[in-house]
Amino acid sequence: MLTLVHPAGGSVACYRGLAGDLAPEVATVAFLPAALDGGGLDRDVESMAGRYLAELPPGPVLLGGWSFGGIVAFEMARRLADSGRVIGPLVLIDSPLPGIGAVDDATLAAEFEAELSRMVGAGDITAEERATRFAVFRTHCLAQVAYQPSGQVTDDLVFVSRKDNQDAPRWQAHTTGRLRLRRLPADHYELMRTPHVGAITRLVKTTLITSWKTS
Numbered sequence: 001m002l003t004l005v006h007p008a009g010g011s012v013a014c015y016r017g018l019a020g021d022l023a024p025e026v027a028t029v030a031f032l033p034a035a036l037d038g039g040g041l042d043r044d045v046e047s048m049a050g051r052y053l054a055e056l057p058p059g060p061v062l063l064g065g066w067s068f069g070g071i072v073a074f075e076m077a078r079r080l081a082d083s084g085r086v087i088g089p090l091v092l093i094d095s096p097l098p099g100i101g102a103v104d105d106a107t108l109a110a111e112f113e114a115e116l117s118r119m120v121g122a123g124d125i126t127a128e129e130r131a132t133r134f135a136v137f138r139t140h141c142l143a144q145v146a147y148q149p150s151g152q153v154t155d156d157l158v159f160v161s162r163k164d165n166q167d168a169p170r171w172q173a174h175t176t177g178r179l180r181l182r183r184l185p186a187d188h189y190e191l192m193r194t195p196h197v198g199a200i201t202r203l204v205k206t207t208l209i210t211s212w213k214t215s
Helices: 014-023 045-052 068-083 104-116 129-148 169-173 196-214
Strands: 002-005 030-032 062-068 090-093 157-161 179-183
Touching: 002 014, 002 068, 014 030, 045 068, 045 104, 045 129, 062 068, 062 196, 068 090, 068 129, 090 196, 104 129, 157 169, 157 196, 169 179
Parallel strands: 002 030, 002 062, 062 090, 090 157, 157 179
Antiparallel strands: none
C-alpha cells in the first residue's frame, strides 16, 4: 500500500490519476488535513507528521507525497526509522527542500490563486471555503519554511522532479541511502497529469516490487 500526504493546498484530488493507475495491484490512501474535515489546523510539519503517524495501520509502509506533502512524508519516515519500524523507499514528487519558500502574504496569495486556478471545480467553491483553503495553504507554506529536520532517513529517496528543479540533487543530504532521481519533461503541476503520471506509476510499482523482494 502507498500512503500519500496532501500538498500545501490540502486537496488530495491531485492523486486520483496516480491511484487509478496503481489500482488494483497497489492500494493507495491519502491523508487530508484535519482543517478541511471540520478539525483543527496543524501549524507545523512535526504536528502533522505526528497526527498522521497515529493513524497508520501496523506493518511495513511505503510513504510519499507531492510538493509539500513530500516534506511531511519525509518527517514521518524519519520518525519511523528512528523507532525501528520497517519502511520502504520514500517517494517524493517534486518536493521543495525544507526551509525554502515564500513567507509574505502577497506572494502566498498569488501562489494560492495560481494553484486554485488549476484545481478542478475551483469555480464552484464558496467564499467561506476559499478563505478556509487559503488559511490551510498559507499555514502549510509557513510550516514548510520553518521546518528543520532533526535527522535523516535511512532508506532510499525516490525523487521525481520537474525538468528545471535545480534543488532536487540536494535531497541526498537528507538520507543515508541513495537518492534515485528521475526528471520528467514537465512543470510542477503537469507531473500529476497524463502522460507524466504514467511514468510516476511505473516508477512506484518498480519501487514497491523491489521493496517487497528485499523486505
